[in-house]
Amino acid sequence: MNIAAATNESLAEISNYLIYSAMAVYVLAFVGHIAEWTFGSRSKVARTAAALGKGATGAKARAANARAGEAGEGEESADAGAPSVKVKSGSSTTVLEPPKVVTRAGRRGDVPDGPGAAGGDVQGDMYGRIAVSLTVLAFLLHFAGVLTRALSVQRAPWANMYEFSTTFAMVAVGAYLAFLLAKKNVRWIGLPLVTTVLLDLGLAVTVLYTESDQLVPALHSYWLYIHVSLAIICGALFYLGAVATVLYLFRDRYETKLMSGGKPGGFATSVLERLPSSGSLDKFAYRINAAVFPFWTFTIVAGAIWAGDAWGRYWGWDPKEVWSFITWVAYAMYLHARATAGWKGRKAAYLALFAFACFLFNYYGVNVFFNGKHSYAGI
């Protein structure tokens, strides 16, 4: 018993060291991303302005742009991963290229995505790649830190705010790396993500730190695993969606300004120009939020089932439950807004941010300010 306790403590200590090391590497990745953005500012591509400004200004030009067959502004070609077709004729096999598929542009004509943080600059790109590699390394350390913490307490590593925060950041980074692996255009998230992960971990190891410990009896339930792990995954993904939404709002204003013939400031031109188009950012955020929403719903249901077993009622308007509910309604509102004329675009984006703010408050605010049944979570 004593020996076991001793190994536990040393494991917990190892976990702390790993988390600190991960933070150090995240700092390096942060520096790498900064270098990427800085070197990238040397490139002066203004393709957004070019795309938006080609025709005359105003709606007419856009309408024209959107017409297929015209000068080609309004279209994109996408052979979008179509399989090449093999045709056997007699003895020889020829590979047929499938016909090209043409897609018509969205609302705002055809605004191309920015070139990314490096802006096509070779040196910038190198720093960007270094930053991503460092992020991978930091993630591995981070993962090991969370794992050893879990082993030291022999349970899932999410029973208090310290553990929740470290795991949460880990999942967010993991999701980002997974998107990168899947060859999605997400490198632009790198800098904001690493920055906030550092903030989150900093907060975790200072303010929120809790010694590793066992669980109170109410937490002994496999629903804990389902409910809390899902909550963490949903939160991390919602977070990526929120980052994209914020960037969308900036980028959208930038494009609007360009379209109305205005001249955005130098910073905006340099930084926002390199982000994906507002359309792409918006879609990215929507896809994440929409995909996570059913899981968030299930998270709440799982929580209710667990509450039913532990406390005798599946729903009792405990502060945590109230705020989960508010978060859920807020995301439903966002999804509705997307399907309601006059609410798409910026308004829906504000709703998405409101929804994520509710999520954050549910996690930090409720634990700190309110004293509900969930308060064993411990700061």
Next chain:
Amino acid sequence: MSTTGSTDQRSGQDEAADQEAATSQLSTAPSEERLNVPSLGPIGWLRWVWRHLTSMRFALILLFLLSLAAIPGSVIPQTDVDAIAVDRFKDDHTTLAPLYEKLQLFDVYTSVWFSAIYILLFISLAGCIVPRTWQFVGQLRGRPPRAPRKLDRMPVYTTWQTEAEADHVLATARTLLGKKRFRVHTAEGTDSVASEKGYLREAGNLLFHISLIVLLLAFGAGQLFKSEGGKLVVMGEGFSNTLTQYDDFSSGSLFTAQDLDTFGFTLKDFRAEYEMTGPQKGSARDYQADISYWEGAEGKPKDATVKVNEPLRVGESKVYLQAHGYAPKVTVRDGQGDVAYAGPVPFLQQDNNLTSSGVVKVPDYRDAEGRKDQLGFQGFFVPDFAPNSGTMFSQSPTLKNPQMFLTAYHGNLGVDGGPAQNVYRLDTSNLKQFKNDDGDALAERLQPGDTMKLPDGAGSLEFEGIEQWANFTVSHQVGNGWALAGSLLAIGGLAGSLFIQRRRVWVRAKKGRDGRTVVEMAGLGRSESTRLPEELAGLAASLYAEAPRPRADGQEAADRTAEPGRDAAAEPQQDEPHGEARPDDVPGARAEQAGDGGDSAPGEPRDGRARPEASGQQTEGERE
């Protein structure tokens, strides 16, 4: 509107109508018509109100209100959640509390205004679901709308020419689309195939909203018929499920005492394991109560174990183990030497290590002179007392060195008449504390077996030993199964609604001027995350394999297929300068732009007129 050309107004309008028909009914979302103030008298007004109530925008506003209205309940203590906190709040805020009470802020979730919001929301929901369901059934019975005249105006488009006969191409397209589980239709006398897929999206969406209603009804029923009571049981004692037995009890407004299940139990044993080290030292790791229970009027006793997270289920009731603690066994003798009180007295936990506080009330007592009086003892029970620790708090929750610290009072306990009294608190306002010889308040530390003697022969209290107690909550709930079913169906529906894309694909093949067949394919999706271009590309590739481009003389296969769109009627330019500059693009990102275009450009404005035209279109196209 993007489809209206500047020169040819008329053909622009035709085109718009054509495209509207193609876009129509891709969803059953209520139309976004402008709701002008009616001038039609009461019926008109009612219709106007109803239309508003069931519009998406109103649902949006109600959802917003619902989320705002839920907030106060997390800030202000709620009677349902923590009645004691409400009382404390009322004591602390004498000016605010009455106002809050008027506004029902202590009962937010049962308040008139909160109920009004969600009832409106669900009326709106029901008023939305019914027509949407009919519409959807209509769509299922109908056919995909036929191809618009100008397919190249659709968000996703491809074309090529072939030597194959047009009929052959269309037949192949039909089989191909059919195999891919599209609903396929070729209207007679047309040169095109219309197909549609992903109806499950709409079905899922409707299922989701219907499930929400099921969930709400189940929740509502649960609230109205529920009951919940607490009972503290000392080891060896029992409980039977009648109203009078409960320490505290609350119930929904439609609950009656007959709803209580007939059962009872006795607490046979209680076991707890505690954390012995670390910052949470003392907190229970696990505890369980062994009980023997019976069900029904003449049920045989059965053994069971109740643990945290593992309630006992009897009938529709569940018995939960909530808390536990110690009950010192005491015997109080009066001034005459007679036993005035005997038994275990539950003390309530004060900290993690089960330092507990409690009172012993002795209402029937005579003092040394035989006068009637009342006795009250107040103090702490400490299961693990460490004399050298400098504190009287317990060091652990186990009975390592149990001690009791008591002071004694006599006078009026206030137990007869007056407001109901808390059995765990002593109201000392009409009591006088016993003093020892020095004139100080009498206070003693007792170990099991010790006796506390009251001064001047006023009697004694003997600390005989320790018993354990456990606190149970018995809750009676209805509609849980429905609530669970509703929520699981809602998730299923949601998954269908958010992950499945509804889209249309058209194929047209007709003889071109040079005698070769021109094949055109176009796709249209409503939802934003459609991967339509990929899908169309895949379909086009399959169809192309069946009806490839003719071999141009002397050219190699690779060359001739490089730009299949070359001779197409509306030739799109494909070399975009920025096309290559995004190597790690999200493959679907461009697809969505297309979906968006379909969503806003051709269909806009999606107003009420879209529908009748669409159905006209449908009947016209349908005869097979």
